Amino acid sequence: MSTLLRFATAGSVDDGKSTLVGRLLHDAKAILADQFAQIESASRARGFGGDAGGFDFALLTDGLRAEREQGITIDVAYRYFATDRRSFILADCPGHVQYTRNMVTGATTADVVVVLVDARKGVLEQTRRHLAVVRLLRVPHVVVAVNKIDLLGYDPEPFARVAEEVAAVADELGLDGVHVVPVSALAGDNVVERSPRTPWYAGPALLELLETLPSAEELAASAEDGGEPFRLDVQLVLRPQGALAPELAAVPGAEAEYRDYRAFAGRITSGTVRTGDLVEVLPAGILTTVVGIDTADGPLAEARAPRSVALRLADEVDAARGAVIAAADASPAPVRELEAELFQLDARPLVAGARVLVKAGTATVPALVAEITGRRDLDTLRTAPADRLETNDIGRAVIRLGAALPIEEYEASRGAGGFLVIHQQDGATLAAGTRSTG
Amino acid sequence: MTVSTPSPRLAPAPRASSRFEVLDQLEAEAIHIIREVVAEFERPVLLFSGGKDSVLVLHLARKAFWPGRVPFPVLHVDTGHNFPEVLAFRDETVARLGIRLEVARVQDYLDDGRLQERADGTRNPLQTQPLLDAIAAGRHDAVFGGARRDEDKARAKERILSLRDEFGQWDPRNQRPELWSLYNGRHTPGQHVRAFPISNWTELDVWRYLERERIELPPLYFAHEREVFRRDGMWRAVGEHSLPRPDESVERRTVRYRTVGDMSCTGAVESVAADLAAVTAEVAASTLTERGATRADDRISEAAMEDRKKDGYF
Numbered sequence A: 001m002s003t004l005l006r007f008a009t010a011g012s013v014d015d016g017k018s019t020l021v022g023r024l025l026h027d028a029k030a031i032l033a034d035q036f037a038q039i040e041s042a043s044r045a046r047g048f049g050g051d052a053g054g055f056d057f058a059l060l061t062d063g064l065r066a067e068r069e070q071g072i073t074i075d076v077a078y079r080y081f082a083t084d085r086r087s088f089i090l091a092d093c094p095g096h097v098q099y100t101r102n103m104v105t106g107a108t109t110a111d112v113v114v115v116l117v118d119a120r121k122g123v124l125e126q127t128r129r130h131l132a133v134v135r136l137l138r139v140p141h142v143v144v145a146v147n148k149i150d151l152l153g154y155d156p157e158p159f160a161r162v163a164e165e166v167a168a169v170a171d172e173l174g175l176d177g178v179h180v181v182p183v184s185a186l187a188g189d190n191v192v193e194r195s196p197r198t199p200w201y202a203g204p205a206l207l208e209l210l211e212t213l214p215s216a217e218e219l220a221a222s223a224e225d226g227g228e229p230f231r232l233d234v235q236l237v238l239r240p241q242g243a244l245a246p247e248l249a250a251v252p253g254a255e256a257e258y259r260d261y262r263a264f265a266g267r268i269t270s271g272t273v274r275t276g277d278l279v280e281v282l283p284a285g286i287l288t289t290v291v292g293i294d295t296a297d298g299p300l301a302e303a304r305a306p307r308s309v310a311l312r313l314a315d316e317v318d319a320a321r322g323a324v325i326a327a328a329d330a331s332p333a334p335v336r337e338l339e340a341e342l343f344q345l346d347a348r349p350l351v352a353g354a355r356v357l358v359k360a361g362t363a364t365v366p367a368l369v370a371e372i373t374g375r376r377d378l379d380t381l382r383t384a385p386a387d388r389l390e391t392n393d394i395g396r397a398v399i400r401l402g403a404a405l406p407i408e409e410y411e412a413s414r415g416a417g418g419f420l421v422i423h424q425q426d427g428a429t430l431a432a433g434t435r436s437t438g
Numbered sequence B: 001m002t003v004s005t006p007s008p009r010l011a012p013a014p015r016a017s018s019r020f021e022v023l024d025q026l027e028a029e030a031i032h033i034i035r036e037v038v039a040e041f042e043r044p045v046l047l048f049s050g051g052k053d054s055v056l057v058l059h060l061a062r063k064a065f066w067p068g069r070v071p072f073p074v075l076h077v078d079t080g081h082n083f084p085e086v087l088a089f090r091d092e093t094v095a096r097l098g099i100r101l102e103v104a105r106v107q108d109y110l111d112d113g114r115l116q117e118r119a120d121g122t123r124n125p126l127q128t129q130p131l132l133d134a135i136a137a138g139r140h141d142a143v144f145g146g147a148r149r150d151e152d153k154a155r156a157k158e159r160i161l162s163l164r165d166e167f168g169q170w171d172p173r174n175q176r177p178e179l180w181s182l183y184n185g186r187h188t189p190g191q192h193v194r195a196f197p198i199s200n201w202t203e204l205d206v207w208r209y210l211e212r213e214r215i216e217l218p219p220l221y222f223a224h225e226r227e228v229f230r231r232d233g234m235w236r237a238v239g240e241h242s243l244p245r246p247d248e249s250v251e252r253r254t255v256r257y258r259t260v261g262d263m264s265c266t267g268a269v270e271s272v273a274a275d276l277a278a279v280t281a282e283v284a285a286s287t288l289t290e291r292g293a294t295r296a297d298d299r300i301s302e303a304a305m306e307d308r309k310k311d312g313y314f
């Protein structure tokens, strides 16, 4: 049975992300005949490849009219394909600095980010910004694809230079285990198959990497220490009372059986839960036992992230949407104030004193940006003093919450350490935040 | 109070494998999205046509709220050119599940002149106005849809929660960022949100899941004999609203539908696949996308879907 991997592209504008994705889909035989014909005629209509006629692979994901007219990606395109070994959800992100928010959108859920670098240009400012985002968002794996090697005659020298540059930047940013692959998205070298034109490269082709790197879910399942502790953010309370599902209501005795049914529905954020487990319900701080893990397919003895379930507890607890049910021996402490990394996404700057909403897990509370403590320099990731965050800035802030929330350190939990900063009136998502004390 | 006796289940049979595979991942994600929307919005509604994707979303909603019933009504925009089998299936389904059905009729708009029939006879693009009026009349602040990103290149760009203004317009150049699985559904009065729980499912995922869960579908999806004629490279059904021109000859063929929409623009494919397993196998081997194979309206221009979406269509 195949597993699922989510990956996203990143890198500076025009470095070849969309072309690479198109090439990957094409060579992995994930393009159907009618799509192929559409792209062929659209490429021709745009004069791609001159008189010889060419196939503009980028058109497979650059699907908006404005994108095709300008030859750039504006927003993330999601594409799907499968090989014998795996199913993939891929997010082709824009490189343009103006659309960094869309790149962040693609990266938050990714198991792997493939960062494109033009072999002729090396690491650019936007490449660094994206690598910094990937580092701070704790994407499990980074692959750097050094692209357009066809334009450099498949020469090993420039590749070696860029690979060294990438290693140095990764070092500065604290990124471990970066894979570097020389590719030509246009010609297909080292995309699906290893290329005979790069005998000096001994590593795997891009697709081989994508087929074998473990996903976040696989990493969690195989973690030696058992991985992250159990946590479920309560979405809603299921209390069917008079409104039983009709097919259930038809079962004799069901009305009586379910009269007092009460279960806490949510998607397991992290870890594993078993019936009989001792849990703490937050923020109330009540200890109780899990007596049932319900799904529409019948009860389970055990369930693991990211399954959607409904938990029944031994004691009558007063908990609603926004509550958290966590392993009793590892439950997070609710906080009223937190230090955070902020990714400023909105066009309006964020300043100290701003009154906002914070959405974390299933809770949304009023909050105050108490202090902006610094802005990251993208070359070194070191923070320099600042009193505001402009669009696309990454910075640090102290945030005070209107109610205590069990937000965890992002370093410890990608699922429970991230939050949204939301405009109180118009509801816009102003910034993405990760809790990081330090 | 707790219940300790084993509960009856929704799915007909437990699965052999207890592994958490791709379909389980997609199911868990969809249930999460559906629960989020129901928890955060006042008056959600599900667009329900009786087509396989909306049937799937309804099935997932039943799972999300089991053992309770689905806590929102469904809405159908009836073009007046729907397949009678599909309307019968729609009515039977809502009756069985005890769900309220709202219907917005394109025909009413044509009758009183608010809309006019198009020259090409296609009614799909005419659905937008009745849809927006029904959303406003029902004061629906969230509208579930069964759209999938793999259907079309404009849909590939859509967020899971997509903000719409009071004209239902989609602004693809200025979408709200969507981070982790934290969905921000905040909106101002007049705006509403479209929610797409099966965004990440492919056509093949849908069929595999329908087969695994033994979900009932309108009979149109399976091979049957039908009077058809050839137009735009597809087989069109002969029906009250879909008549051959003098130069188009009618034949009897064994066909099935990959999508069911407006009769005037949905084509059938030749097939002998008579059950879910056979259809799934056929879809897995197909060399055409479902829209490429069966939707005339998407062939009008390169950006047909994007244009319709910007105007408030699904």
Ligand SMILES: Nc1nc2c(ncn2[C@@H]2O[C@H](COP(=O)(O)OP(=O)(O)OP(=O)(O)O)[C@@H](O)[C@H]2O)c(=O)[nH]1
Residues within 6 Å of the ligand: A011, A012, A013, A014, A015, A016, A017, A018, A019, A020, A058, A071, A072, A073, A074, A093, A094, A095, A096, A116, A147, A148, A149, A150, A151, A183, A184, A185, A186, A187
């Ligand atoms: N010669 C050559 N050209 C390439 C290669 N990859 C991409 N290109 C060209 O580079 C240009 C930009 O490619 P895109 O794929 O649109 O770049 P992108 O990174 O997706 O750009 P944005 O999404 O707008 O940031 C196009 O003209 C491509 O044809 C390559 O491997 N070799």
Ligand SMILES: [Mg+2]
Residues within 6 Å of the ligand: A017, A018, A019, A058, A062, A072, A073, A092, A093, A094, A095
């Ligand atoms: Mg691009």
